[in-house]
Amino acid sequence: MLTGEQWNQLLQGFLSEGRDLLKDAEDSLLQLETAPEDSDAVNGLFRAVHTLKGSAGIFSLTPLVNLTHHLESLLMQVRDSQRTLNEDLTSLMLRCMDELRGMLEAVDPATGEMHTDLAQQALLLDALAQARGLSDDTPVVDSVPAAPTVGANAQLWQLSIDFSEALLRNGFDPAAFLRYLSRLGEIVTLHTRTDRLPGLDSFDPEACYLGFTLTLRSAASREEIADVFDFIVDFCTLTLEPCTDPAPTLAAPAEKKSPARDRRPQDTSMVKVPAHKLDELINLVGELVISTAGAQMQAKRTGDNACIESALAVHQHVEQIRESALKLRMVEVGETFNRFHRVVRDVSKQLGKHIQLGIRGGDTELDKTVIDKIADPLTHLVRNAIDHGIESAAERLAAGKPAEGNLQLNAYHDSGMIVLEISDDGRGLNTARIREKAIGKGLIEADAVLNEAAIHRLIFEAGFSTAEQVSDLSGRGVGMDVVRSAIEQLRGSIEIESQQGLGCSFRIRLPLTLAIIDGFHVGVGQDSFVIPLDMVTECMEASAASLTSQYGYLNLRGTPLPCIALDQHFGLPASTARRRNIVVVSQGRQHAGLIVDHLLGELQTVIKPLGQMFQHLRGISGSTILGSGQVALILDVPSLFRQLQAPAALDVSLLEPLA
Structure with missing residues (x-):
């Protein structure tokens, strides 16, 4: 008998599989909107919905089975070229996907009960019925219909099914799969095999010893019939062959089977781990x-x-x-990027714009923890690009641009970090407008001298917005400051590159992982610090006499190098070292020198979060424990770069050139 824990695990597996199937279905549907002739996408969409229906039927989730059944019926018309998948039909199917996703989330994983909005489902069922060409007075049933009418194009299939002994212990009823097969066509012959039954002395009442050999007349494809058993692929062996004899022999299936016929799990199967x-x-x-x-x-x-x-x-x-x-x-970032096809579609249609989304670097891998936490900031940047950045078709044509705007998501490696880039070919940031708004809000003085990059960074200030009207998408003064804060919590940074009238790019730089990094150990007096090794460019010596300010510049091979003396920056006792060292760090195109006393070498760094008491510290992202038991602080290099860009740090005169 199935225990509560086993049932919970089984149900959790179905819910996880259901979410994946809905994601696959939505991806295929959005692919069809741009490539209506893509037969692989049509079949993938139909297969995902069909599999979800079959799995839901095993758990008696009738509302979910009902909605997927009617959606499947509409998809059959599209697959058979009886209906054209237009924009309205795609929108209706996407609404069904959203409702199915909500139904999955409404399933209680402990009991399997599902509490859903029947009124909303009724509206969708009516819409699906009308889309299939049914009249308004045609009743929409609340259960899956019985066996379909077997048409002239039906053929005979011979199935041999051997169930695993563990089938019953995992809560499955062999008869349920026969009942489901009967919905695909007519079961002509059925023979129960009991040749595996043991003697009474070794009989296990919780084990399944059954097997079936049957003949099915159906218009369904091989894949559709085999999909009936997808949910018990670990608990059965299936042989499926077309045949012409309605009364096939009952010989046991041959030992040698092709992978397409043998439904046993392969060695390359995936293992899902919480x-x-x-x-x-x-x-x-x-x-x-x-x-x-x-x-x-x-x-x-x-x-x-x-x-x-x-x-x-x-x-x-x-x-x-x-x-x-x-x-x-580590997971591929492309899975997160692909979700934005739906976001771009919905938001662009809401705003009446024509926008094409392009994705590059989808196979770039990033820590799943980082991926989960970066999804919301990415969504905000994408919505902002559609709302603020890309113009309407009329504006673009007037400016000599194509009517359709382009939005690009890109991911790539740079200096040991992952860069996520959101670019558009829209109007770009309006520097004059940003400056005017910043002065009006008291963020800068009217006579402040700021370069274009510094003005662009003002959009990350709390409450800043250039939107003239408040809408569902923007204009409430909340957003970009939250985006920057979320990125900084991931030890990342964000950069802006904009050309007015040509477009804008936001580049998010993130560490590969939040857990363990390679670090460079440095000493300042009696204190230890760790710098992420991927950011270290070079190290050099410098005389202590020339380094007397907290912030300053050094001449590094003809190029000014801004520097920070870590002892003064963190309020530590003044250094007494006769010679000091400079660690040159880089972030994108920015470079800076960190002035320290000792270079102590590379080490593996386990990142420990700071307690609430130390959250206010600027320039520190965490801590680690050294082999000696001493605590070392991990430097937040992006934060140090921002402090160098502050006006107080820009007035320091050029110091002595480096040798």
Whole structure:
């Protein structure tokens, strides 16, 4: 008998699969809107809806089965070229996808009960019926109809099904699949095989020993028939062959089967793991990294070569484990980017604009934790680009541009970080308008001298907006400051590149992971700091006598290099070192020098979040524990760059050139 925990796991599996199927269906539908002749997209859409209906039927989720059935009927007309998939039909199907997604979320994972809005479903069922050409007085039933009429194009299929002994223990009823097959056509012959029944002394009442051999007359395709058993692919073996004899022999299926006929799981199957279990693994690996660093330090103190070699071997294995563990949590950013096809479609139609979305770099991988937290800022930037950036068709034509606007999402690696780029070919940022609004809000003085880049950064100030009217999309003075804050919490930064009349690009720079990084260890007096290694460009010595200010400039091979003296910046005791060092760091096209006392080398850094008491610290993104047990602070390099751009840091005169 199925336990409550087993039933919960089974239901959770269905809900997870259902969300994936709806995502696949929506992607296929949006693909069809731009490429109506794409037969693969039509079949993918139909298959996703059909599989969702079959799986929902196993759990007796009647409202969900009902809606998917009527949606499937409409899709059959599209697939059979009886209907053309136009904009109105696509919009109706997308509304159905939204409703199905809401129905899945309304399923109680503990009981399997579903509480949904029947009135909303009734409206959608009526709309689907009208779209299929049914009259207003044609009743829309609340259950899946019985077996369809078998047409002249039906053929005979021979099926041999062997159920796993674990089928019953996992809550499945073999007869349920036969009942579902009967909806695809007529079961001509049916024979129950009991050749696997054991003797009474070894009979397990919870085990399934059944198998069926049957002949089905149906117009359904091989894939549609095989999909009936998709949900129990781990608990059955299926052989499916076309036949002409309505009374096939009952011989056992041949041992040698092609992969298309044998529904057993393959070695390449995916394993779904709850995110919290991966988080626990990453945390444990982080603690292992810290412990290994301590062991290496102790080994070096002993001076025992054998002990040092053993500690080094352990360190190398831990590094491999770390890399493998982090890869488990890496996902392609394209999955997140693809969601914006729907956002662009809905928002552009709401605004009456014509916009084409392009995606590049979708195979770039990023930590799932980062992906989940960056989705909302990306959505805001995309909506802003559609609303503020890209002009209406009339405006674009008047400006000599194509009527259709272009929005690009791009992802790529740069200096050890991931860059997510949102670009449009719209009107660009209005520098004069931004400056005027900033003066009006008291953000800057009327006589302030700011370059174009500094003016553009003002849009990230709290409450700033240039929208003339408040709408559902913009003009409420909330948004861009929240976007920057969310990105900074991920230890990232955002840059703007805009040309008025030509377009605008927002570039978000993010670390690959939030858990463990390679760091560069530096010392300032008795204190330790860690700089993300990917941001370190070079290191050099400089005389202490020439570095007397908190902020300043050094001449680095003919180029001014802004610098920060970390001891003065963080209010630490003044350095007494005779010679000091400069660590040159970079972020995109920006470079700066961090003035420190000691260069202590590279190390693996496990990032520990700061407590609430230290959240106000600027220039610090977290902490880590060294092998000695000492706490080192991790520098927030993007924050230090912003402080260098402050007016107080710009008035320092040029210091002595570097040798």
